[in-house]
Every structure is written in C-alpha cells, then in structure tokens.
Amino acid sequence: MIDFTSINASIESYLQSVLPAQVATLVECALIAVCAIAAYLVFAIVMIYMERKVCAAFQCRIGPDRVGFLGLLQVFADVFKMLIKEIIDIKDSDRALYTLAPFLVVMSSLITFSCLPFDNGLQVLDFNIGVFFIMAASSFGVLGILLAGWSSNNKFSMIGAIRSGGQMISYELSMSLCILTLVVLSGTMRVSEIVEMQREGWFIVRGHIPAIIAFLIYLIAGNAETNRAPFDLPEAESELTAGFHTEYSGMGFGLFYVAEFMNLFIIAGIATTLFLGGWTPLYIPGLDGFNAAMEWIPGIVWFLGKVFFVIWLLMWVRWTFPRLRIDQVLVLEWKYLVPIGLLNLLIMTVCVVMGWTL
C-alpha cells in the first residue's frame, strides 16, 4: 500500500532543504491549495456528469450523449455556456453581499472538503478536534444562502433563503447527534484516528444497530443539509422558480451549483469516513487471504468507491421522492429525527459502556 505520509514527509524535507523555512511553508500551502482546488473541481465535474447519467437511468432515459464520447464533454460545454452568460445587474440589490454570497458557500464547502481523508496521509487538515471542525466549517454555508436571498431584492429568493435558514440550521442538529454517536463509539475526534480504528471492522458493523440508525439519520439530515430533493425547498423550482439563486446568472449560479454538488460529496465523504471505514479496505475477521487481497487495492480507490456508492444512494433517493413542505420538513426533524437521534446516542453510550460493540 502507498503511504502518503512518507511522500508528504519527503516533499517537505526537500522543500525545507532548498528553501528557507518560512518560504518552504508558504510554497507548501500554495501547493496544497492548488491540489485541493483542482481535486474539488475534478470531483465536481465527475459528479455533475454522474448525476445526469444516474438521473437519466432512473427515468428510463439515456442522458447526455451528444457532446464528446458518451457525452463526457457535456459538463465542459455547460461551464462554457455559463461563462458566456450575461451577468445581470439587479435593480436595488445589495451589490457587495450579492457578489459575496456564492463565494461564502463555496468557501464553506472547500474548507470542509479539505478535512476529508482520501488515503493514509492524504488529508489537508487533521487535528485532534477534526470532526468538530468539519461541523463548524460546513455550517457557515447557510450564511451564503441567506445572504444570496436577502441581497437579490427578489421575493422568491427571499422566501427560499428563509426556508433554507430554517431547514439547514434544524438539520445541523441531528447531523451533529449522529456524528456524536460515532464519536462515542470511537472515543476520538481526530479524523485520521477514526479511520485507523476501522481497519479491523467498519464502525457501521462494529456499532451495529445504533450505528446503522445513526447512518440512516445522517444520510437524511445530510440530504437536507445539501438542499437536495426531497428537501430542495429553498430552490423548489415549481414554487419559487429557483429559490435563493433566482437572480444569479453565469458563474454566480455556477458556484452555487458546484457547491451543491460538492456538499453532496462532502456529506458522502463524511459518511464514508465515520461509518464505512474511510480508506480502509473491507476486513472480514477470519478470512486472512481475502483480507490480504483487499489490502492490495489502494486506499484512495476504497475511499472514492465508497463515497460514490453513498452518492449514488442519495441520488437514488433524490430521483424517487416528491418534495416535502416546509412545515413537514421541520416536523420530520424535530418530531422524528432529533428524538430518535437522542435516543440512539443514549443506546450507543450504553452499548459502549457495557462493551456490547463488536
């Protein structure tokens, strides 16, 4: 297996040897930023293409197949189209906030993105309260949505943004409860340690019933966090045309769009890290030959495979269900997910204390 820790260390020692310490750190930061943004964009492109094809398959269609082989260049064509769109000057809009809003949303998702452990050592940010940091970083994206709605001087945007505020802040709660349940099981908040602990059995197996419940609630809440159907009320197209981003055109809209997809990736990434063992391969106690064979598959493949599987699950849900109404969204959260989440946390704690985990 490739261990990225040693590669990182060798790059660092090389830079340190040729450059003064401060400059070396600066160069490292720049390198990492470039890599992170590049990865961010690559995954966004892959996911937009995937969404189109998966959605088409669920709907008995073929999906894009005109631009490039199997429509592979479709996303690039879309981006090009967005780039050449006119940026409209909105009457009486709050110009500064209006411009800032999409960047806030992207920033939030980019920071969270950099906390994901793609492989052993292939992680930008890793410290002892990593999980905590992920939750904090991902939750300020709602600010961008609220600002977008407020600054657009459009009643549809406004309603969309208010809905989004109510929804995202509520669902943050049950998401945190699920993560907390897993922290109870793992006993650490450091992302790399959480993954390392799952080498001999993923948490969803080791935590059995409470972990599975937490996983499901996490997926529901995560879906709501990303504003995707059936929780796409902030942009409910049949009610609010496009909700909070009604007035955005060109790349302003493009950034919201990319951020939505990347938030989905992040939700799936966190679910993979916490529940499905991150980059660790499938481990079945007793089958040593099988386990050794699994070890040969690189960790990054494991991680991405699991992430895209979770994304596919979420797409499946998205393309099946109708949209909820705002009061039902809140009822689902406050009357069902939060109580069940709390109870589940209690069960998990009892399990851990009594040693009933696998």
Add this chain to the structure above:
Amino acid sequence: MMDIEYIDIKSFRQTMLDRRAAGMDFLREMIGMDWEAEGLGVIYILENSATHDVEELAVRITERDRPQIPTVSDIWQIAEMYEREVYDFYGIEFAGHPDMRRLFLRNDWVGFPLRKDYDPSETINPVRLESEKNEEIVREYDIAEDKQLAELVEKMKILHYDQFVINIGPQHPATHGVLRFRLSLEGEVLRKVDIHCGYIHRGIEKMCESRTYPQTLAFTDRLDYLSAHQNRHALCMCIEKAMGLEVTGRVQYIRTIMDELQRIDSHLLMFSCMAMDMGAITSFIYGFRDREKLLDIMEEVTGGRLIQNYNVIGGVQADITPGFAAKVKEYCNDQKKRLKEYYDVFVNNIIFRNRSIGVGILSREDAISFGTTGGTGRASGWACDVRKRHPYALYDKVEFKEIIHTGGDCYDRLLVRLEEIVESIHIIEQLIDNIPEGDFKTKTKPIIKLPEGRFYAAVEGSRGEFGVFIESHGEKTPYRLKFRPMGLPLIAAAQNIMKGHKVADMITIGASLDYVIPDIDR
C-alpha cells in the same frame, strides 16, 4: 333546440332566487348575448344536480350605454367569474357584484368586443407596449331597488400595497401555462389569492362569428388541447343536432373510443404534472413515457399528437387504420400494469400523502355552486359526469362506473383521475372489438347552414363538462357561438380553497385541479 323562457328584469332576482330554492343548484352556463335591436341579454342554463332537470332562462335589456342586470353571484358562486366575463365582452354591469373587473382583456381596453357594433379598428385599441397597471380598487355596484341605476362605489381593495404580495406567473414553472396568481402572503401562508387570466385570450368566440361552421371546428382543438377530441365532438354534435343529421354507428364507436383515449392521455398528463409540481420528476417521466405510446396510436389514426383534427361534421376525418384495434388493446393491457407503478412510486408515497390529504378541500356544496364538473367535482362527491347525466354517443350502451370520492382534497382529485383511466380502458375494451361496418362520414353539403334557433350540446371533456352553445340565424356562420370552459370554474374554486394554505400547497392545489389555460381564456 333550446326552449328559452324570458324573464322580466324587474322580477329577475326573485325568479332566480326561487329557482335556486327549487333545487336548481348548478349554474351550468351563462351566456352573454347581443341581439342588436332586441338589446343585450344573458342566457342562464340551470340544472338540478339531483334530478338533472335543465332549465334555460334569459333576461334582456334594451339599454346599451350602461346596461345593468342584477347579479346572481351570491346565488351561484361561479357567477362571479361568469359575470366578469359577460361584463368584459358585452359591458353589462351586474348590480351587486362584488368585483366588477374585466376578466380577460386589459383594464384599459376600450369597448366591448363581442357586441355586434364593436369597432375593432386599431386606432381605438392599439397594441399597448406598456404593462398593465394592477387595479387595486374594485368597482362594486350597490344593489338599490328604488334607484334607476345602481350606485357605483369604489370600496374594496384587492390587495393592499403593504401586504407581502408575490406574483406567480404568467411565466412560472407551475402554472401550466400563462395564468397569473397574485398572492398576499403572511410568512408562507396565503391570505388572499387574486387570479388574472386572459394572457392567452384569442377571442375564439368572436372569431367563430365570422367563420363558417366547418371552419369553427379548427378552433376547438386549440381550446383545451388535452381534450381536443371531446371538444370537437361537442361542436360536431351540436351542429349535427341542429342540422338533424344522424351519424352512423361506426362513427359513434370511433368517436367514443377516441374520446376515452384522449381522456386517458389527459389524466396521464395530469398525474405526471402533479408529480412534477411536487418535485417527483421521475414519476413525471414515467407518466410521459406511457403517454407517448398513446400519442403514437392517436397519431397513426388522426395524424396529430396534440392538435388532432379528427371529428368533422357528419363523421370523422378518416377511417381508423387496420392495426388500430390491436394496438389499442395492447396499449390498454400495458397501461393497466403501469398504473401500479404510479401508485407505488408516487401515490402511496408517504410524502405525497402528507402533502395532499386534507389539502385544498372543496366541499360538495361548493363544488356544485362553483360548477367544478369533471374529476374535481367527482372528488368532492358530486356525481357530475355528463356521460351519465345526459348520455351521448354510446355512453348509455357501455357499462362503466362513475368514480366518486368524497374527500374533496388533492389526494382524492388525483385518485379520481387514476381510477378513471381504468374505467376508460374498460369502456374502450367493450367497444374496440365491436366496431360496426359502415361509413366513417356522412356526406354533407359543401356549405352548411343551420336552421334558426339555439342549440346546446355538452360532452364530458377531460376535466369537466364542455358545452357548446350555438345561436343560429339561418346563415352559414353562427350568430353566437359559446364554449363552456371547463377551467374557469376550477380557477374560481382555486381562488377560494387556496386561502389559508401554504405556498407549496397552492402549487399542489393548482396541479390537482388540472386546469388548462387556453380553455379558460379561449
């Protein structure tokens, strides 16, 4: 031939109140008329919803500058819309009407277009490029028995400017066309709904007055394009009735089958669009995928998918194709299986159930008072199917069930449609193997003239009763041709039942009522 009883204007209101008390609770149709020398007037067609007795009344007024007729909008709720339409086209003011605005034309329109002395020249009504001002002040005519003319009062405001008002439409993904709602919101809750129509008003009734009878046929497909067959069936039936022309058995079979195919088509579209309006895009595509097969079958016979152009006076445009019966049977069997899928993926889904059960309840009384025929009325427990009430074509010979639900909410309205698909398939299966031999068209004279008189024929369109009223003065063009819109009662009811619900519910209610705008606007 209609037998119209003229009522004196002085005793008009009392007569109408008496009729209502006598059980005439369904105002089927209200037709504005301009009889030139005999003055302006209105024809009312009333029906008893229990016994299906029909009565035709008319009131005339010779005054042309400010003709006034007492309102009946407090007796039948739908009259509020119908009277606005009559006011719009004929300038008859209805004393006591709470909201005397134009319905289809712009507020600044000059003249009343369906009057026979209307001057259509462009200098009077040029193409106006500036947008129409919202009329916030409503003119209301006080009923005053002792006065010559009712007093004009400007009192009620439609939507006050300090309310949070949003516009849904005319261009909006969920209005199914160019309909405009002005919603006064309190948070997400609708306080008041004001519907504006007329964005696709083409003046079809006015145009018909200068077209020969065969030429008027072309317009019917363009009213409610999802019941193109039924619309045209109604007009052909009305003309044939007036001519005393009997169509062959084969034509009756073909017409009935095509009507039912069209109904399935429309109900599938209703299901699909309702799913899409509620965010279930996949269900939408499933519905459309199956509808496509039906359209292929219809195209094979009629040559059209939306504008079918099939019924003509005395028969149909062309005989059915040889493989038609087999294809229809195959489709029917397939569709029955598909319906289960719709239930599984959408109708029984807990999210949809929660969003539609108990939402937008229209009571049976309101349904009748608003005259919301079709699936909407039947979902409220009102047996209003024209096929049962006043059977035409072969509907008294085939066996089928009238689907009635009693909830009156959005869920029931969808269920009625889906169950009607099964009934339609059932009707088709009874007919498809027994189409008798015969001519597909009875020869008619090249120039068709109807005898003098008034004629009314109604069919069950895809979303309610579609009626055609013709007043003929013995010429080759109709003196007055009125289509009973299926959608106008629906949006009148929508305006009422949307109140107090949330924005999202407004979309659900709109989708479940299943209106088609070109039919409302005509």
Add this chain to the structure above:
Amino acid sequence: MTMGFLDNTYIGNILTAVKSLLTGLGVTLREFFTRKVTERYPENRKTQHISERHRAMLRMPHDEEGNNKCIACGLCQQACPNGTISITTRTVTDEESGKSKKVLAEYHYDLGACMFCQLCVNACPKGAIEFTNEFENAVFDRKKLIMKLNR
C-alpha cells in the same frame, strides 16, 4: 398498508412511512436497469416511423408529365380560415373548340400561417392537394415558408 396494533402510533407511522418509501425506491431501482426509451433523432432517421396521416406540409402531387389535377376553382382558398392559400389564374382559349377556360397559374401556400386543419384538402373536388408527413421544414427565413406548389 396496515401494521396491526401499531396503527396510528408513533412507531407505526414511522414503519408505514418507511415501507411506502422503500416501495418507491424499489420501483425506481427496477427502472434503473430496464431498457431506456430515448429515441435518438436524427440518427434514427432511417428507422423512425412517422404516421402516414401526419400533417406537416401541403403538397400538390404531379404526374410524370408534370400535370396536376388542380382546376383553379378556388374552393381551397375559400375554405382556409387563415388565408394560407392564394391562387392566381389565367385564361386560356382552347384552340379547337374556341372556348376559354380558367387554369391555374400559381398556387401559393404559406406554411408559416397554416394550422393544418385539412379543410382545403376536404374542400378540393379533384383531390389535387394533400398533406405529407415530411416534417423537417425548419428554415431561417420566413419568406421561404411561402411556397409555390404547382410546377
């Protein structure tokens, strides 16, 4: 969908809800693997089936010698509700009998104004015009939609 003793309880509601959601997911999963229904136009031009009766454009059939059946009676022009058809005639004198006869000079048809109601075809006493199902008639200039049908 009943759950027996759990009906309308908190847990029962959750279970029925989950069951209905899973049924829906099952349907979409099945469709995920079924054959797709998309038709690839224009690649399928050869196999594509357009109904014989589809009305896409008015045509005046000519026989091998370039003669049509039109007798320039103008009934189609009268029947058209939109004024789509305009006919110009000229008078020719038969050399043998010496009688003068009206014949068709030009038959103009405006595809852009046509609403395909088929009244002209129905009105024609000679069957000189018909609708064809050649539907690829898009052009960039409206003037090109005004066509001369006779040769």
